[in-house]
Amino acid sequence: MTMFVALDQNGRLITIENSLRGLACKCTCACCDEPVIARKGLIREHHFSHHSNKESCFIQRESLLHLYAKEVIRDQLGLQLPPMPGVYPASVDPTSWWDFEKVDEEVPQLGFQPDLVAHLRDGSQLFIEVAVTSFISEEKLERIKKVGINTVEIDLSDLLFSKLLIPSEEVKTHILKQTQSKTWVYPEQPEIPAQPAITWLMIPPKLPVAEPAAKCIESRFTIMGMWVSARILPTGSVAVRSWSFNPQITELLKSWRNELGGEYNPKYKNWIYFPPAREEVMSRLQQLDKHH
Numbered sequence: 001m002t003m004f005v006a007l008d009q010n011g012r013l014i015t016i017e018n019s020l021r022g023l024a025c026k027c028t029c030a031c032c033d034e035p036v037i038a039r040k041g042l043i044r045e046h047h048f049s050h051h052s053n054k055e056s057c058f059i060q061r062e063s064l065l066h067l068y069a070k071e072v073i074r075d076q077l078g079l080q081l082p083p084m085p086g087v088y089p090a091s092v093d094p095t096s097w098w099d100f101e102k103v104d105e106e107v108p109q110l111g112f113q114p115d116l117v118a119h120l121r122d123g124s125q126l127f128i129e130v131a132v133t134s135f136i137s138e139e140k141l142e143r144i145k146k147v148g149i150n151t152v153e154i155d156l157s158d159l160l161f162s163k164l165l166i167p168s169e170e171v172k173t174h175i176l177k178q179t180q181s182k183t184w185v186y187p188e189q190p191e192i193p194a195q196p197a198i199t200w201l202m203i204p205p206k207l208p209v210a211e212p213a214a215k216c217i218e219s220r221f222t223i224m225g226m227w228v229s230a231r232i233l234p235t236g237s238v239a240v241r242s243w244s245f246n247p248q249i250t251e252l253l254k255s256w257r258n259e260l261g262g263e264y265n266p267k268y269k270n271w272i273y274f275p276p277a278r279e280e281v282m283s284r285l286q287q288l289d290k291h292h
């Protein structure tokens, strides 16, 4: 695995293009911390190699995303966030930029460790969790609730399979500015609806389709060895979710959304397909299930 990124002397991710040639880059391996040389010769594709001549390390894109997200948030001392639960800004764009005084990494809390702890001007704190393939567990959520500190989760799973370079301005902007991928973990939404299915769609239920009583019936499928469930919503749309993260299933559901129309709901981590596409989505799920 060729190494195209390393850490510069300030511990920031740097691409081979942006680094000085040779040992002058003063870089270290983002994986094992050993000094690396920027090989920028005429023949081979430019890359980093360990100074010790050790074989290249394999730096997973997931780890890079994690590192980079923490780096840009610490550098920018801020984040664009969706409105906090229970807050309803009157502006056209309800999201807002939050300024931080200081951002710390790896500060152990009672029984858990958030990725970042941001300190706000008013003395309060904000926990920031960076999620790529693993999201906040129930156990962690309970602990966050217990300490009662505002917590936001940034879902970067979309960037895992994109071709965007890490580090790059595009990825940086996505991390900082994109609010669709950010969810308030704490505080929670003020009222917990008895039937969460209704809030999956932020649109008020229109005329229910001719389905008897439009009950929320969940169908479960096994696709590529994973549980995928589909729920018909009172609006006639269908909400599909995979019970554990699987990149192929995510790609598949996303391509259906692009093809048939629909949207991703980051809060419930499910894909909503609108009524005209419902039958098609259900029949595709059934087919995939049979093939298994």
Ligand SMILES: [Zn+2]
Residues within 6 Å of the ligand: 029, 030, 031, 032, 033, 034, 050, 056, 057
């Ligand atoms: Zn290494």
